């Protein structure tokens with residue numbers, strides 16, 4: 001029997017910022033339709049992993065493959081390579097690289113089925129919740145200038161579908177009453193859920209959530225846990241989660257990957273990771289530093 005391919009594979013990822021080696025040989029896989037948590041002390045490199053997976057950063061080295069949609073996507077490749085003279089005799093490669101230069105890596109990662117939320121909420125605060133979700137769908141809605149000018153039936157239909165999709169996700173995320181409120185005026189917990197709704201609007205196969213429970217009260221955290229389960233069970237989305245709330249991590253994750261100082265120090269089931277001496281000492285080390293300061 002062969003083991004099924006992961007949905008996402010991260011292999012020997014390296015990220016260097018000047019003199020700082022933020023990620024050193026990071027490798028892990030994410031199984032399809034699973035909830036995988038990426039944990040570790042502050043500064044461990046968790047957000048940097050997300051930034052590489054979602055095309056915000058170009059990794060110094062390593063391969064990230066998303067096995068999804070119609071074809072597999074090598075994320076490092078779509079966002080990474082520089083133009084070279086040889087490309088001019090290979091129009092396909094040239095076009096792909098030019099496309100990246102015009103539209104950016106995160107745009108292409110989104111098209112290949114990856115969506116994310118941010119550790120520090122990034123919404124258009126002066127737009128309504130609904131408008132935030134419509135803007136998010138611009139990569140998918142089939143609009144061109146002429147069909148927009150002439151309001152062709154296919155243009156109207158695409159607009160209508162985008163609207164329905166937006167209302168659907170507002171409702172799943174418990175935000176139906178907030179559709180016409182400005183995002184910046186929503187309570188903090190609602191803004192966090194609006195970020196998830198926005199990510200889901202793009203119909204991702206993989207959603208990356210960066211500390212979604214940060215700043216939430218226990219009731220909101222419980223509601224978030226239910227929502228994440230819904231994404232996995234009802235919408236068959238694969239979830240990659242960075243989170244500090246260990247209660248949440250241990251209760252919802254199928255698989256946990258632990259980073260410390262840019263390296264993977266443990267991975268496995270929540271129970272095995274919780275009792276791993278390397279993990280305990282990484283977290284105790286942080287507590288000792290805090291106690292001594």
Ligand SMILES: Nc1ncnc2c1ncn2[C@@H]1O[C@H](COP(=O)(O)OP(=O)(O)O)[C@@H](O)[C@H]1O
Nearest residue numbers: 017020022040041042043044045046047048049
């Ligand atoms: N854009 C950047 N430029 C320089 N250093 C960065 C940048 N992004 C992250 N780092 C550094 O990389 C390390 C890991 O940061 P980060 O991935 O944000 O950690 P975590 O999310 O685990 O708290 C830190 O030392 C941080 O200062």
Ligand SMILES: [Mg+2]
Nearest residue numbers: 046047048119
């Ligand atoms: Mg972070």
